Amino acid sequence: MSAALETRGLCKSFGALTVADRIDFRLESGARHALIGPNGAGKTTFVNLLTGLLRPSSGTVLLGGEDVTALAQSGRVKRGLGRTFQINTLFRDMSVLDNVALGVAERHGVAGGFWRPASGQRAVREESLELLARLGIADEAGRRVLDLPYGKQRLVEIAIALGLKPRVLLLDEPAAGVPSLESERILQALDSLPEDIAILIIEHDMDLVFRFARRITVLVQGEVLCEGTPQEIADDVRVHQVYLGERHA
Amino acid sequence: MNHPVGYNADHRLRWTEWLPWVVALAVFFLLPDYLSLGARVLTYILFALSLDLILGYAGIITLGHAAFFGLGAYVTGILSAKLGVNDPLLQMLCSACAAGLLGLATGALVLRTHGLTQLMLTLAVAAVCLEVANKATPVTGGADGLSGVTVAPILGLFRFDMYGRTAYLWCLVLVFGGWWLIRRLIYSPFGAALTGIRENSVRMHAVGAPVYKRLLTVYTLSAAIAGIAGALLTQTNQFVGLNVLGFEPSGELLVMLILGGVGRLYGAFVGPLVFLIAQDFLARQFPEYWYFGIGLMLVVVVLFARGGILGISDAVIARMRRKA
Amino acid sequence: MQAFISSLVSVAFHGVAYGMILYVISVGLSVTMGLMGFTNLAHGVFAMAGGYVLVTSLSRFHLPFALALVLAFVLVAAASVVLERFLYSRLYGASELEQVLFTIGLIFMSVAVARLLYGTLQQPVVLPDYLKGQFALLGRDFPAYRVFLIVFSAAMIGALWFGLERTLWGAMVRAAVDNRAMAQAIGINTRRLFTITFAVGSGLAGLGGALGADIVAIQPTYPFEQLVYFLIVVSVGGLGSLRGPFVAALLIGITDTACKYWLPQFGAFFIYAATIGLLLWRPMGLFGKRT
Numbered sequence: 001m002s003a004a005l006e007t008r009g010l011c012k013s014f015g016a017l018t019v020a021d022r023i024d025f026r027l028e029s030g031a032r033h034a035l036i037g038p039n040g041a042g043k044t045t046f047v048n049l050l051t052g053l054l055r056p057s058s059g060t061v062l063l064g065g066e067d068v069t070a071l072a073q074s075g076r077v078k079r080g081l082g083r084t085f086q087i088n089t090l091f092r093d094m095s096v097l098d099n100v101a102l103g104v105a106e107r108h109g110v111a112g113g114f115w116r117p118a119s120g121q122r123a124v125r126e127e128s129l130e131l132l133a134r135l136g137i138a139d140e141a142g143r144r145v146l147d148l149p150y151g152k153q154r155l156v157e158i159a160i161a162l163g164l165k166p167r168v169l170l171l172d173e174p175a176a177g178v179p180s181l182e183s184e185r186i187l188q189a190l191d192s193l194p195e196d197i198a199i200l201i202i203e204h205d206m207d208l209v210f211r212f213a214r215r216i217t218v219l220v221q222g223e224v225l226c227e228g229t230p231q232e233i234a235d236d237v238r239v240h241q242v243y244l245g246e247r248h249a
Numbered sequence: 250m251n252h253p254v255g256y257n258a259d260h261r262l263r264w265t266e267w268l269p270w271v272v273a274l275a276v277f278f279l280l281p282d283y284l285s286l287g288a289r290v291l292t293y294i295l296f297a298l299s300l301d302l303i304l305g306y307a308g309i310i311t312l313g314h315a316a317f318f319g320l321g322a323y324v325t326g327i328l329s330a331k332l333g334v335n336d337p338l339l340q341m342l343c344s345a346c347a348a349g350l351l352g353l354a355t356g357a358l359v360l361r362t363h364g365l366t367q368l369m370l371t372l373a374v375a376a377v378c379l380e381v382a383n384k385a386t387p388v389t390g391g392a393d394g395l396s397g398v399t400v401a402p403i404l405g406l407f408r409f410d411m412y413g414r415t416a417y418l419w420c421l422v423l424v425f426g427g428w429w430l431i432r433r434l435i436y437s438p439f440g441a442a443l444t445g446i447r448e449n450s451v452r453m454h455a456v457g458a459p460v461y462k463r464l465l466t467v468y469t470l471s472a473a474i475a476g477i478a479g480a481l482l483t484q485t486n487q488f489v490g491l492n493v494l495g496f497e498p499s500g501e502l503l504v505m506l507i508l509g510g511v512g513r514l515y516g517a518f519v520g521p522l523v524f525l526i527a528q529d530f531l532a533r534q535f536p537e538y539w540y541f542g543i544g545l546m547l548v549v550v551v552l553f554a555r556g557g558i559l560g561i562s563d564a565v566i567a568r569m570r571r572k573a
Numbered sequence: 574m575q576a577f578i579s580s581l582v583s584v585a586f587h588g589v590a591y592g593m594i595l596y597v598i599s600v601g602l603s604v605t606m607g608l609m610g611f612t613n614l615a616h617g618v619f620a621m622a623g624g625y626v627l628v629t630s631l632s633r634f635h636l637p638f639a640l641a642l643v644l645a646f647v648l649v650a651a652a653s654v655v656l657e658r659f660l661y662s663r664l665y666g667a668s669e670l671e672q673v674l675f676t677i678g679l680i681f682m683s684v685a686v687a688r689l690l691y692g693t694l695q696q697p698v699v700l701p702d703y704l705k706g707q708f709a710l711l712g713r714d715f716p717a718y719r720v721f722l723i724v725f726s727a728a729m730i731g732a733l734w735f736g737l738e739r740t741l742w743g744a745m746v747r748a749a750v751d752n753r754a755m756a757q758a759i760g761i762n763t764r765r766l767f768t769i770t771f772a773v774g775s776g777l778a779g780l781g782g783a784l785g786a787d788i789v790a791i792q793p794t795y796p797f798e799q800l801v802y803f804l805i806v807v808s809v810g811g812l813g814s815l816r817g818p819f820v821a822a823l824l825i826g827i828t829d830t831a832c833k834y835w836l837p838q839f840g841a842f843f844i845y846a847a848t849i850g851l852l853l854w855r856p857m858g859l860f861g862k863r864t
Contacts, residue, residue, distance in 0.1 A: 051455070077457030085455075091448040098255040102445045103456030105256075105438050111458065112466075114439035117260035121438060125256055142257055164456060310670050358849070362856045364669065365612060369808040370852055376801050377845045384840050496797055500677050507674055537689040544681025551675040552663060 002065030004029040004198035005168045010059035012049055019045045021222040031198045034213035042222040043202045047170050051083050052076050082166030084157045086173045090145045097141040099156050100128040103163040131159050135189045151182030171201040175208055254444055260436040269518050273421055284413040290525050291420035292481045295427045297506045297517035299474035302431055305512030307467050308447030312368055312499050313375030317348040317472040319494035321479025326395040326489035335401040341480045348476020349469050356468035379495040394490035398483055416485040427474055504543050507550055510557030519558050584831050590719040591788055592826025593726035596819050598781030599806040601774020607750045607813020609767055612672040615679035616778055616803055617796035623649045623779025624791035628696040638701045642783055649779025650772040657771045680796045687793040695790035722784055746770055750813040805848045809858050817860030
């Protein structure tokens with residue numbers, strides 16, 4: 001069976017600088033997979049290559065077995081690839097509901113309609129509200145994102161991605177900058193996600209990574225160093241040297 | 250008030266939204282001497298509405314919106330003065346189509362770029378139009394402008410009278426139509442998507458929105474509406490001159506919209522009204538002070554009153570409510 | 574054939590002179606836009622002000638030409654510092670729209686002030702005798718003032734390039750254009766750097782406006798009418814680049830002169846059309862940073 005998401009020999013360089021070096025990577029359907037690595041390892045570049053924000057220098061990206069390397073972002077979204085951003089990239093001046101509904105409406109194919117009012121799009125509204133409820137922020141639906149505390153903004157970030165009904169979800173540091181109490185809530189939200197979604201999480205909070213992920217890939221200087229279960233990774237000497245080493249040595 | 254659009258918005262008409270139309274009709278009956286100024290104000294309201302649609306809602310900054318206004322004005326002028334096509338509806342339709350096509354063609358190029366390049370391209374498109382109108386003297390009259398425009402009765406029934414009554418009502422009807430269309434559009438999912446693009450186009454791409462297509466659609470529509478406003482100007486003045494094209498009219502339009510308030514729909518009503526009335530009273534006597542005044546006003550609005558007149562009135566009302 | 578070559582030389586010569594002026598005026602705009610990310614549409618105001626300083630010092634105060642040029646640079650630079658400190662600096666980091674509107678406001682105000690002080694007519698430039706007449710070179714006669722223009726501008730440009738390449742100030746400017754956060758992190762006072770750079774750029778614009786007063790007429794609508802040319806130079810050349818705008822300015826100077834000479838019935842049409850084409854081909858300009 002083909003993987004939910006797969007890359008083969010993915011390379012990206014900016015001039016002389018190689019930021020992704022022949023990355024072979026498989027994300028099985030329903031996976032809970034984490035990508036870790038020291039700062040500057042090329043994790044965000046890798047995500048940007050997966051989503052189509054960046055074009056690879058060579059190599060292929062397969063989504064559900066289909067080659068999507070040539071597709072733009074919107075094409076990959078339509079084929080079930082969703083993502084969140086490391087730094088909140090929300091529609092700051094719009095309501096929480098709108099933030100989610102914009103994407104939901106695109107998926108329902110009603111976002112180009114320009115005659116009937118948006119507030120009359122029952123299905124879009126209900127689905128968006130349901131999503132907010134699942135993440136525990138339904139009460140905030142009418143508020144401007146700008147006025148929300150940071151932790152809740154991170155949840156909106158996830159809600160937007162879920163609104164795309166992705167089969168593969170890329171979470172770029174979902175708990176970055178969130179106080180530990182609230183990161184617990186984010187973890188709860190992640191745990192409640194449907195089992196069949198394949199999730200790749202990029203995170204610095206090792207506590208969160210080891211509690212959430214069932215497999216971990218370590219990226220160093222644009223290359224895959226190793227991959228395994230959390231236990232294997234925790235025991236791996238090379239990981240200690242290049243990654244954990246910088247903190248615990 | 251400031252954020253009316255989207256999936257949470259109440260799209261029903263509020264009583265305040267009837268005010269412009271009540272005022273417009275009151276002017277018609279009570280101030281018959283001011284109908285030609287009134288028609289001018291209405292024309293610029295329609296023009297400003299078209300700009301608000303792309304600038305205020307979709308966030309496209311343009312220094313060349315007068316290209317579409319001017320093209321609309323010239324198409325109607327040329328149809329009448331050179332080709333003898335005097336039916337106002339037909340003139341209007343041709344102006345709208347021509348301006349819309351120009352919007353589609355230039356938008357297809359301009360909207361691929363960002364920042365300074367985009368700004369520069371909008372300006373260059375307008376400059377090309379001005380240069381063409383200036384040099385193609387046999388068709389456009391060049392620097393002398395195009396006179397001898399005649400307009401047949403609307404639908405063969407309503408003659409353009411010397412008091413400007415028909416012209417005023419004709420403008421009012423078209424502004425009402427334009428307002429209705431744009432209002433529906435901004436409250437629709439399409440309008441919400443435009444706001445999303447303005448707020449964060451990167452994220453709109455990431456939720457799978459065809460951003461470029463949406464922008465091109467609205468740019469074309471806005472250009473067509475600006476073309477209709479240009480046609481109105483020619484029909485009511487029965488003359489077209491080079492002053493409808495180039496950077497200055499584009500800049501003045503920006504001033505009007507900023508003065509009223511951007512992205513509020515009704516800023517496009519308040520701005521031209523205040524601007525053109527002030528211009529009518531001040532500009533002829535004190536042209537230097539007038540120019541200085543609008544410049545100063547822009548600077549002050551940007552530095553201290555970012556919502557324009559409507560923004561200030563919102564803030565005042567909000568403060569009064571809090572005290573009450 | 575002889576006549577054609579002669580006109581070719583003449584067009585190239587006048588085109589280069591015009592291009593030099595365009596560059597001296599626009600280079601400050603390129604650097605400040607690249608450095609501060611500030612969309613300053615009012616840059617032409619500084620050039621116009623320089624022109625007015627020159628004609629006033631020459632015809633009203635009968636100052637020597639050289640001193641008038643110095644004054645054009647110094648006074649405009651000083652005025653720009655005041656503007657930068659009190660107005661421009663409030664809008665660093667503001668949205669592009671706000672910067673655009675603010676600077677359009679400045680244009681309107683300056684147009685009004687110029688009209689109030691000088692009227693709407695264009696200002697004649699009274700050149701000193703030693704810059705009048707012709708200058709013989711390789712068996713041809715060239716207008717002496719244009720020769721002076723080219724030589725003087727070239728010297729200015731040389732000095733500027735040297736300053737940016739070899740001095741500490743230049744190194745800091747280049748570092749800040751390249752990566753502002755990094756420049757701040759290594760302790761460069763970007764605030765002061767902005768002010769100085771803005772002043773130098775504006776002063777150069779004033780100088781360019783003064784030098785070019787004989788070619789580009791000094792009149793109140795100058796900032797409106799010339800804006801498109803300055804923006805073309807900057808956007809075609811590439812933001813934050815020094816050499817890009819130089820190439821662009823020369824290209825535009827020569828093309829514009831050639832079009833006006835051989836195809837006057839088309840006016841500036843080809844310049845705009847070429848600009849549109851070029852920006853579509855290379856949206857970041859000829860030498861712009863790729864993003």
